[in-house]
Structure formats: C-alpha cells, structure tokens
Amino acid sequence: xxxxxxxxxxxxxxxxxxxxxxxxxxxxxxxxxxxxxxxxxxxxxxxxxxxxxxxxxxxxxxxxxxxxxxxxxxxxxxxxxxxxxxxxxxxxxxxxxxxxxxxxxxxxxxxxxxxxxxxxxxxxxxxxxxxxxxxxxxxxxxxxxxxxxxxxxxxxxxxxxxxxxxxxxxxxxxxxxxxxxxxxxxxxxxxxxxxxxxxxxxxxxxxxxxxxxxxxxxxxxxxxxxxxxxxxxxxxxxxxxxxxxxxxxxxxxxxxxxxxxxxxxxxxxxxxxxxxxxxxxxxxxxxxxxxxxxxxxxx
Amino acid sequence: xxxxxxxxxxxxxxxxxxxxxxxxxxxxxxxxxxxxxxxxxxxxxxxxxxxxxxxxxxxxxxxxxxxxxxxxxxxxxxxxxxxxxxxxxxxxxxxxxxxxxxxxxxxxxxxxxxxxxxxxxxxxxxxxxxxxxxxxxxxxxxxxxxxxxxxxxxxxxxxxxxxxxxxxxxxxxxxxxxxxxxxxxxxxxxxxxxxxxxxxxxxxxxxxxxxxxxxxxxxxxxxxxxxxxxxxxxxxxxxxxxxxxxxxxxxxxxxxxxxxxxxxxxxxxxxxxxxxxxxxxxxxxxxxxxxxxxxxxxxxxxxxxxxxxxxxxxxxxxxxxxxxxxxxxxxxxxxxxxxxxxxxxxxxxxxxxxxxxxxxxxxxxxxxxxxxxxxxxxxxxxxxxxxxxxxxxxxxxxxxxx
Numbered sequence: 001x002x003x004x005x006x007x008x009x010x011x012x013x014x015x016x017x018x019x020x021x022x023x024x025x026x027x028x029x030x031x032x033x034x035x036x037x038x039x040x041x042x043x044x045x046x047x048x049x050x051x052x053x054x055x056x057x058x059x060x061x062x063x064x065x066x067x068x069x070x071x072x073x074x075x076x077x078x079x080x081x082x083x084x085x086x087x088x089x090x091x092x093x094x095x096x097x098x099x100x101x102x103x104x105x106x107x108x109x110x111x112x113x114x115x116x117x118x119x120x121x122x123x124x125x126x127x128x129x130x131x132x133x134x135x136x137x138x139x140x141x142x143x144x145x146x147x148x149x150x151x152x153x154x155x156x157x158x159x160x161x162x163x164x165x166x167x168x169x170x171x172x173x174x175x176x177x178x179x180x181x182x183x184x185x186x187x188x189x190x191x192x193x194x195x196x197x198x199x200x201x202x203x204x205x206x207x208x209x210x211x212x213x214x215x216x217x218x219x220x221x222x223x224x225x226x227x228x229x230x231x232x233x234x235x236x237x238x239x240x241x242x243x244x245x246x247x248x249x250x251x252x253x254x255x256x257x258x259x260x261x262x263x264x265x266x267x268x269x270x271x272x273x274x275x276x277x278x279x280x281x282x283x284x285x286x287x288x289x290x291x292x293x294x295x296x297x298x299x
Numbered sequence: 300x301x302x303x304x305x306x307x308x309x310x311x312x313x314x315x316x317x318x319x320x321x322x323x324x325x326x327x328x329x330x331x332x333x334x335x336x337x338x339x340x341x342x343x344x345x346x347x348x349x350x351x352x353x354x355x356x357x358x359x360x361x362x363x364x365x366x367x368x369x370x371x372x373x374x375x376x377x378x379x380x381x382x383x384x385x386x387x388x389x390x391x392x393x394x395x396x397x398x399x400x401x402x403x404x405x406x407x408x409x410x411x412x413x414x415x416x417x418x419x420x421x422x423x424x425x426x427x428x429x430x431x432x433x434x435x436x437x438x439x440x441x442x443x444x445x446x447x448x449x450x451x452x453x454x455x456x457x458x459x460x461x462x463x464x465x466x467x468x469x470x471x472x473x474x475x476x477x478x479x480x481x482x483x484x485x486x487x488x489x490x491x492x493x494x495x496x497x498x499x500x501x502x503x504x505x506x507x508x509x510x511x512x513x514x515x516x517x518x519x520x521x522x523x524x525x526x527x528x529x530x531x532x533x534x535x536x537x538x539x540x541x542x543x544x545x546x547x548x549x550x551x552x553x554x555x556x557x558x559x560x561x562x563x564x565x566x567x568x569x570x571x572x573x574x575x576x577x578x579x580x581x582x583x584x585x586x587x588x589x590x591x592x593x594x595x596x597x598x599x600x601x602x603x604x605x606x607x608x609x610x611x612x613x614x615x616x617x618x619x620x621x622x623x624x625x626x627x628x629x630x631x632x633x634x635x636x637x638x639x640x641x642x643x644x645x646x647x648x649x650x651x652x653x654x655x656x657x658x659x660x661x662x663x664x665x666x667x668x669x670x671x672x673x674x675x676x677x678x679x680x681x682x683x684x685x686x687x688x689x690x691x692x693x694x695x696x697x698x699x700x701x
Contacts, residue, residue, distance in 0.1 A: 206410055
C-alpha cells in the first residue's frame with residue numbers, strides 16, 4: 001500500500017492543473033468575449049423580467065405589482081389555451097397553478113426563474129437545432145465530435161462547470177444561464193439529429209428525384225417531417241433547463257432555487273416545500289404547453 | 300440516336316472499384332471479387348437503348364441490381380463507370396444545376412412504397428415538383444388538380460396521404476411524377492406493394508394512360524406477369540447483368556438461358572402468346588373463281604375436309620365443306636359461290652391472345668382464321684394449336700385439319 005503514493009507521483013497526470021491554466025488563459029485573453037455574452041444574456045433576462053412586470057416591485061404600493069402579476073397570469077393561461085388547441089382543463093390548471101405561486105409570495109422568484117429558463121432554453125435551441133441538423137448531414141462530425149461533446153455536457157456534474165462559469169461571468173443570473181444552456185442543450189441536438197435521420201429514404205429520394213436543391217429538401221421535406229421529434233427535444237431541453245434552477249441559484253442566479261436553498265440550509269421545511277412546489281407547477285405548465293405544440297404539429 | 304441510351308454501366312460498391320472492374324472483365328465471379336477486393340458489383344456492364352414512347356421493363360429477383368440500375372438513370376445513385384444519355388445529353392457528367400433541370404423537366408420517378416410527403420396534403424404532394432421550380436401557387440394548384448383528375452383522384456386534393464388507401468396513394472405518386480410533364484417515367488416496383496386486385500387495376504390504368512400520354516417508361520418489377528403485361532420490351536436481370544432483352548414473346552418462346560427458362564416456366568402463357576405466333580400457313584386455299592372440282596382436288600391433296608376461300612387479293616371470303624363441294628360437283632355446278640359460308644367461322648387479328656381464342660376453339664368446327672385489318676388471310680389456327688400454345692409446345696407434323 002505504501003508504494004502506491006510513490007507510483008502515483010511518478011505517473012500523476014496534471015489534468016486539473018492544465019484545465020486551470022486553460023481557464024486562466026481564457027479569462028486573460030477572451031474576457032471581451034465573455035463580457036459580450038454576458039451583456040446579451042443579461043439584457044435578455046432583464047427584458048423578460050421587465051415584460052413580466054417586475055419593475056413594479058419596488059414601488060410604494062403593492063397594488064400595481066399585484067395587478068401586473070395577474071395580467072401576466074391571465075396572459076399565460078390564454079397562451080396555454082391557444083397552444084393546447086383550446087383545452088379548458090389545461091387553461092384552468094395553468095391559472096390556478098400560477099395563482100398558487102403568487103399566493104405563497106413567490107411570484108417574483110418565479111418570474112426570475114421563467115426568465116432565466118426561457119432565455120437559456122432559447123439560446124440552447126438556437127445553437128442546438130443547427131448543430132443537430134449538421135450532425136444529421138455528416139456522419140463523421142456526428143460520431144467523432146458532436147456525440148462525445150454531448151455526452152460530456154450531459155454527464156459532467158453541473159457543479160464542475162458552475163465554477164468556470166462564475167470565473168468568466170461572475171456571480172449572478174448570467175453564469176446561471178450559461179450553466180443551464182450547457183446542461184440543457186444535448187436533448188434537442190440528439191433529437192433533431194434523430195428526427196432528420198428517421199425520415200424514410202424513399203421520401204428523401206422522392207424529393208431529390210423531383211429536382212429539389214439541398215436547401216429545399218431540408219426545409220420542405222426533412223425538417224417538417226422531423227418536426228414532432230424535434231419538438232420532443234425542445235420539450236426536454238426546457239424541462240432540463242428548469243431542473244437547473246436550484247443549482248443555478250447557488251451562484252446567485254436568484255429565482256425559485258433561493259427558497260429551496262434557504263430551506264435546506266436553515267432546515268426550514270416549509271419554505272423549501274413552497275419553493276419546490278412552485279418549481280413543479282412551472283415544470284408542468286411548460287411541459288404541457290410544449291407537448292401540446294408538438295402534438296398539433298404532428299397532426 | 301435513341302431517346303435513352305445506357306452504355307456499359309457499372310455500379311460498384313466499395314473502395315476498390317478499379318480492381319473489381321478489371322477482375323470482372325477477366326471473368327472472375329462476383330463472390331470471388333467480393334472476397335479479393337471487398338467490392339460488390341451491383342450493376343455489371345449493362346447496356347441498352349430505349350426509344351420514345353416505349354415501355355421498357357427490367358425484371359429480376361431481389362438482389363439482381365434492378366433498383367440500383369434505375370437509380371443510376373436519374374443519379375439517385377452515382378454509377379461507377381459508363382454512360383447514361385438522354386436525348387444526346389450525358390447525365391453522368393452533368394453538374395448539380397443541370398442534373399436538377401433533368402430531374403425537373405425530363406425524368407420523374409414513382410417509388411415502391413410511394414415515398415409521399417406525410418406532412419403535405421395530396422395537392423401539395425403533387426405540386427411539389429412545381430414548387431421547387433418557383434412556379435406561382437395559382438398555376439401549381441391548377442396543374443395539380445388537372446393531373447389528379449387524370450389519375451382518378453378528383454375530390455381528394457385536400458386529404459392527407461395517410462387518409463388514402465394504398466392504391467390511391469400510388470396514384471398520388473404517379474400524379475406527382477406526371478406534374479412536370481416528364482418525357483421519361485421511372486417506376487421502381489411501383490405496384491409491388493399493392494394487393495393483387497388493386498395491382499391489376501393500376502396496371503390497366505397505366506396502360507390506358509400510356510395510350511394517351513405516350514411517355515417513355517422504365518418499369519422495374521420482380522413479377523413476370525406484370526412484366527409481360529406492361530412491357531413492349533423486357534430486360535431480364537440476374538446478378539447485376541442483363542441476361543436477355545426482348546419482347547414478351549421472345550422471352551417466353553426463346554429464353555436465352557436456364558435462368559430465364561425457369562423464370563418463365565410457370566407463367567400463364569395464354570395471356571401472352573398471340574395468335575400470330577401459333578398460327579400456321581394454310582396448307583391449301585382456293586380462289587373464289589375456282590370451281591367445286593378444284594376445291595375437292597385441293598382438299599384431297601392436303602388431306603383436309605374443309606378449305607378457306609380467298610379472292611385474288613388474298614381477302615378471306617369464307618370456307619367450303621367437302622360434302623357440299625361434292626354435292627355441287629354431282630349437280631354439275633361450276634361456281635362455288637352458293638356454298639361459301641362465313642357463319643361458324645371465327646376470324647381474329649394477329650395480336651389476339653390465346654385466352655380470347657379458347658372459347659372460339661371449343662365452338663368452331665373450322666380452324667380459326669387469322670386476318671389483318673384488310674381481312675387478308677395471314678394464317679390459320681387449328682384447335683390443337685390453341686391448346687398446345689398454352690403449354691408452350693410446338694406441334695410437330697400436320698395438324699392442319701381437325
């Protein structure tokens with residue numbers, strides 16, 4: 001047993017040290033890039049929160065804030081109604097769920113979370129869908145680059161890239177959003193790739209034999225046929241993004257993770273439960289709405 | 300110059316195409332080549348020409364390379380060597396733009412499992428070929444409705460493919476291919492996925508359409524009956540090569556080798572063999588101006604008991620019985636006119652199928668007369684020939700009389 005430490009000093013690979021050096025290098029020379037990214041993401045999150053009425057929070061009267069909140073709740077319920085093809089149950093459920101969040105005094109946190117999740121998800125989709133398309137068109141790129149990268153992103157414990165995210169972007173919602181993007185992107189890449197590859201060969205041949213350009217084939221045949229599968233990926237990406245809120249709140253991203261963290265650290269079961277239930281309510285609403293979109297597209 | 304020319308076409312799957320080609324030219328077997336080079340020869344030195352308006356059927360079992368071959372024609376699969384020439388233009392060397400133009404204007408394809416776009420309505424499936432060319436919507440809709448009507452799908456324009464039966468889906472496939480008015484229609488096992496009855500209907504409809512459209516059709520099938528029914532000419536494919544090209548009758552009556560022979564053995568010949576290939580020259584014919592004595596002598600000489608009568612332009616006038624001719628001789632009549640009969644005598648054209656002659660053969664006491672459109676006597680068919688024709692055996696000796 002004694003020889004083991006000696007052996008390991010002989011063969012110790014300084015992987016961690018190299019990674020630290022890489023991070024140092026990146027912070028030194030690419031800070032402009034991170035600043036730009038931070039600026040954009042922060043702007044998006046702020047815009048979201050503004051639209052959701054959070055600017056009324058610090059005003060003297062709570063009345064305006066309450067009115068703003070309920071306007072938003074009604075609007076979201078209406079969106080659910082439209083997206084689900086006018087299902088009345090989902091609409092009422094959405095309204096009651098959001099009212100529940102408001103009534104446990106977590107509306108502000110919920111809006112922060114929705115903003116963070118949606119911004120992260122939108123960015124993940126904007127990067128993920130084109131990556132999925134690229135993977136479907138190039139077997140080698142897909143097998144030797146994209147797939148291992150996705151495995152890495154999905155299985156590397158989130159805490160590990162939380163640290164570089166903080167180093168690059170500082171504490172706050174931006175670092176949280178970046179970590180969320182990395183964690184939530186793989187499903188939409190995988191399912192976009194899968195959906196396009198599952199389009200029957202004969203249908204592709206039919207498209208080609210009628211004289212489609214590659215772009216026409218992609219936009220008029222492959223993507224529309226793959227759409228239900230892609231939307232399943234979108235749904236998964238959004239839910240994964242939501243599952244990151246508690247972790248993201250550790251680095252000051254705010255939102256519904258805060259009451260949960262407070263609950264854990266101060267053994268305050270009640271506060272933790274309220275936060276947890278609110279996350280579940282948001283998850284269910286987002287899941288049902290995106291799923292309804294997927295179903296209506298496959299009809 | 301033929302409409303569509305295929306010259307020494309090869310498709311070799313694998314990396315060592317050149318080696319495989321050389322070995323193949325030296326007569327090495329496919330299995331040996333695969334072992335040596337790892338290359339599979341899908342299409343092996345295929346050449347043929349197709350004329351405008353012709354229905355050319357490529358027949359072979361699965362794995363014979365026929366689907367690969369047809370995909371080489373519009374380059375869904377790039378051939379390894381050889382030439383494909385459409386109206387003098389080389390398809391193989393065409394760049395992307397030229398290839399697209401060829402696919403948009405000259406060649407369209409119909410697929411075994413239809414290959415319809417599930418997310419589009421029937422109308423939008425059909426007008427896809429126009430949409431990719433940037434034709435405006437109004438024109439597209441008009442044309443799509445027109446083509447859908449010709450294939451018998453009026454009223455289904457706004458349905459989805461999955462709401463239609465298999466036969467109807469393939470009509471959509473056909474309409475989609477026809478929307479650009481292509482000269483050449485490539486049909487890859489187009490009816491193989493359909494029920495036998497529906498398949499029959501579709502074949503009939505294709506024949507009917509083809510009479511109007513006069514397209515050049517390359518039709519792939521593994522079904523010999525289908526090949527015989529549709530094809531003006533048939534190419535039999537085996538193991539990547541074409542073993543025989545010929546008309547349906549050529550293939551049936553003169554199979555090039557045992558493979559083709561095995562193939563055609565079980566076919567219902569009565570639906571393929573035509574009158575002209577089982578008819579024979581009448582042993583004796585007399586002219587209208589000949590008298591009964593002459594008729595009797597001719598019958599005696601040919602050992603027959605009835606004889607066909609023609610005029611000097613070889614037009615069929617009727618038939619004369621030996622007994623009646625004898626009666627005339629007894630009476631001292633000089634003219635045959637009174638006993639020349641047409642009732643009970645069946646006349647058919649040279650391309651009548653045996654199956655249609657069977658009822659005549661069982662009713663008639665005379666041989667069946669084969670006449671052309673001017674009623675000129677081309678030959679006769681005795682009953683035994685009809686039966687023999689079904690079984691593919693040529694009767695030796697004299698079977699002129701019954």
